[in-house]
Amino acid sequence: MRSPLVRRSRGRSLGLAIAWTLALVLGATTASAVSAPQAAAATAVSGSRPKISDKTPRVGQTLSVSRGTWTPSSATFSYQWYLDSVAIEGADASTYTVLPTDLGHRLKVSVTGQAEGLTSLKRTSYSTYKVARGYFTKPPLTIDDTTPVVDQVLTATVGTWKPSPERVSYQWYKVSSSGKTYKLYGATAPTYTVPAAVKGYQLKVKIWASATGYYTRSVTSARTSKVVQHSFSSKPAPLITGTASLGSTLSADPGTWVPVADKLAYQWKRSGSVISGATGSTYTVTDADLGARVTVTVTATRSGYATAAVTSAAVTPLGPSSxxxxxxxxxxxxxxxxxxxxxxxxxxxxxxxxxxxxxxxxxxxxxxxxxxxxxxxxxxxxxxxxxxxxxxxxxxxxxxxxxxxxxxxxxxxxxxxxxxxxxxxxxxxxxxxxxxxxxxxxxxxxxxxxxxxxxxxxxxxxxxxxxxxxxxxxxxxxxxxxxxxxxxxxxxxxxxxxxxxxxxxxxxxxxxxxxxxxxxxxxxxxxxxxxxxxxxxxxxxxxxxxxxxxxxxxxxxxxxxxxxxxxxxxxxxxxxxxxxxxxxxxxxxxxxxxxxxxxxxxxxxxxxxxx
The missing domain is CATH 3.60.10.10 (Endonuclease/exonuclease/phosphatase)
Structure with missing residues (x-):
């Protein structure tokens, strides 16, 4: 059975043929004697299916929509983005930045075209693949001093992460001459005080950034030069002065250290054992010291230098205690x-x-x-x-x-x-x-x-x-x-x-x-x-x-x-x-x-x- 739409089309074609034939027979001389029929006027906006700029979106990425071809050209458009099939509140622009909460879901967008006197049209894009985790941009990471010495405080300086991470962690490492890397346990802060134990090693630091919806990303600094530690060129033995007798005061002369020490610490000892609390440059002889070997140890410290300790010759206090x-x-x-x-x-x-x-x-x-x-x-x-x-x-x-x-x-x-x-x-x-x-x-x-x-x-x-x-x-x-x-x-x-x-x-x-x-x-x-x-x-x-x-x-x-x-x-x-x-x-x-x-x-x- 033939379609009515199809029949209407054939009837109209036959009528036109007869009309044009009659005009020729009658010798009509003007086109106005018989006119061709006019096309029907448009009643609705028409347009193609919109496309999303990336069908494999990631968290943090900004997506845009391409509307395709629409008529009439005077049409205006509105947008709505969807998470799976649920409209995203406020997402009504031609672009959309993917949120961490979108992770694992699909996105799509609808475009609605409107024109005066015409019926509006809403076309919806195909859904994307599921939203994947995003990537941080990798910022530069440097150590503030690349020629470290023992006792120095080093600071790790990092550029700007994009986006801003929720969590950042640090780990410092030492690197041997053969290139083997060792984790420095406990060194997990932006700063690191260089101990003598890493002398001769290079140092580096690694930072990890993480946030919801993003892959954790790390960045590692370049290595420093080998850590060095200097030594005092002059370490004189201290000299005990004063009378070694009960109740008398002994004094420790530390001598001249080269270079000058940042700090000199004193520890008095009795027959090799530490005397509790005796940590000044002077010491008063007690009963317990009589007959014992009293010495003083001077310990010198200076930033970047090996700590050095030197002990005096002993004195033996004598007294009436017998x-x-x-x-x-x-x-x-x-x-x-x-x-x-x-x-x-x-x-x-x-x-x-x-x-x-x-x-x-x-x-x-x-x-x-x-x-x-x-x-x-x-x-x-x-x-x-x-x-x-x-x-x-x-x-x-x-x-x-x-x-x-x-x-x-x-x-x-x-x-x-x-x-x-x-x-x-x-x-x-x-x-x-x-x-x-x-x-x-x-x-x-x-x-x-x-x-x-x-x-x-x-x-x-x-x-x-x-x-x-x-x-x-x-x-x-x-x-x-x-x-x-x-x-x-x-x-x-x-x-x-x-x-x-x-x-x-x-x-x-x-x-x-x-x-x-x-x-x-x-x-x-x-x-x-x-x-x-x-x-x-x-x-x-x-x-x-x-x-x-x-x-x-x-x-x-x-x-x-x-x-x-x-x-x-x-x-x-x-x-x-x-x-x-x-x-x-x-x-x-x-x-x-x-x-x-x-x-x-x-x-x-x-x-x-x-x-």
Missing amino acids: DLHVGTFNLSGMNNDSKASGDQAVWAKRMPRVVTQILGEQSDVVGLQEAYQGTTYPQYTQLRDALNDAGGTYQVTDLDKTTSAATRIIYNTSTVKLLTHGAYAYNAQTAGKTTRYLVWATFRQLSSGKEFFFADTHLDPYTTASKEAEWWELVKKIPQLNTGNLPVVSVGDFNASKFTSYTAQLLPAMKAAGFGDVMNQEYTVNPPKGIRAENVVNGWINSFNDFRRDVTQYAYETRRDKIGNGIDWIFATNSLRVKQWKVVIDFNPTTLQINGVIPSDHNMISAIIVL
């Missing part, structure tokens, strides 16, 4: 560990308590007994090492295992200096038993410069005859060994108390020889009369505890004016002042029970003597 801390301690030999049970612990568990007590008494010299030598690592050496591990500076006068069996002298090298030493084997010995010795040494007290003679012994426990004879030998032998006629301190486990019968003669004999008991004890007299010690601590407790925790089993707990029946003694030159005598024991004063591990079956005895 307290000597002595003691006697029977350790109970580690060869008895096989018998350990109950409150008798093995040596490894007891040793820390022994260390605590010796250090707690600030001991300068201690006579040891039963410091077992019959092992590859003797008990006295173990004790020395444990004391030093705990912060002490102790040494044994003689480490030879064959010298004096288990009787030894240990001393603090920070407070006294060993001058001479030896061991005397008593003539009186019990056959088949351990040889007994009188061990001796001479020392110089560093604080006062005074010298003294120190003796230690452990008398025979097996027979009374040997024990008494050995004690008489000691009375005679000490004056012979003390060739310098020095003040005497004699200590040890004598295996006899003031109630042992022969002490009736030997205690007076010791005093007559010039070195009596510091407690002035006499045979069977208790409490003693005319005690030399100005202060007595725990005097009512015996020195031998036999690993019993209950102090009441070996003490005058109800008569604390009495002195315990100790078998461990301290004797000293009769003229010496005795500030204190002490039974060293850690116990609960309420329960009278020893706290923790019992250090030994003997309590340490200590004394403070003034030389």
Whole structure:
């Protein structure tokens, strides 16, 4: 069936043909006799589909629309941009800048043409591809000084990012001579203070910019030259001036540094250890400095230069302080560990308590007994090492295992200096038993410069005859060994108390020889009369505890004016002042029970003597 539109067209063509034929037949001479029909007038605006300038848009990009051809030429146009199929509010211009919120969506635009007397026409573009992330423009990045030196503060300067980033981060790097790059951890600021650790490396900095809807972008600076650090050409040793005596002021002359230092710092030291708070150019000598090596270290700093420190020669202040801390301690030999049970612990568990007590008494010299030598690592050496591990500076006068069996002298090298030493084997010995010795040494007290003679012994426990004879030998032998006629301190486990019968003669004999008991004890007299010690601590407790925790089993707990029946003694030159005598024991004063591990079956005895 033919279309009506098509039929109307054919009817009109036939009519025109007949008209033109009639005109010719009739010989019409003017065109007005028969006229051609006029075209129908336009009723609506017409136009082509608009096109977006980039069908692959990115965030930050400005898009434009091309309308194509429209009629009539007098038509006016309006625009509307769409996100997917939703009109974007306010987006009614021929251009559109893509927003971060458009990321992942499609864009399109409609163009509406209008003309007077005609029906308007709205044409819509095809949709773009999904909006992709945008790119930052890459700004220049420089370091403010490309020839850095140690201690210098470098600053990274960056141009203008487009668009303005929401976040910017920094990272500094060092570059080796081989070109290998290393991250400088913690160097994440616009500025970087050059440390000495990067000397010889080149430096560079990298910056990252990021914002919503944009790819993160980085820019890296050019490398600097290698970091350099200068050295002082003159580093003089400081000179201590002033009198090195108690209470005097010492001054440090730093000398002339070349070039001149930006800053000079001072640190005073005592025998190599820092003196807390002593950081000025002057220092006042205290009691603790007497006999010690006092030095001052000057540290010079200058920007771009290696820090340099130089220490002065030492001075040794002297003064009236001459307290000597002595003691006697029977350790109970580690060869008895096989018998350990109950409150008798093995040596490894007891040793820390022994260390605590010796250090707690600030001991300068201690006579040891039963410091077992019959092992590859003797008990006295173990004790020395444990004391030093705990912060002490102790040494044994003689480490030879064959010298004096288990009787030894240990001393603090920070407070006294060993001058001479030896061991005397008593003539009186019990056959088949351990040889007994009188061990001796001479020392110089560093604080006062005074010298003294120190003796230690452990008398025979097996027979009374040997024990008494050995004690008489000691009375005679000490004056012979003390060739310098020095003040005497004699200590040890004598295996006899003031109630042992022969002490009736030997205690007076010791005093007559010039070195009596510091407690002035006499045979069977208790409490003693005319005690030399100005202060007595725990005097009512015996020195031998036999690993019993209950102090009441070996003490005058109800008569604390009495002195315990100790078998461990301290004797000293009769003229010496005795500030204190002490039974060293850690116990609960309420329960009278020893706290923790019992250090030994003997309590340490200590004394403070003034030389």
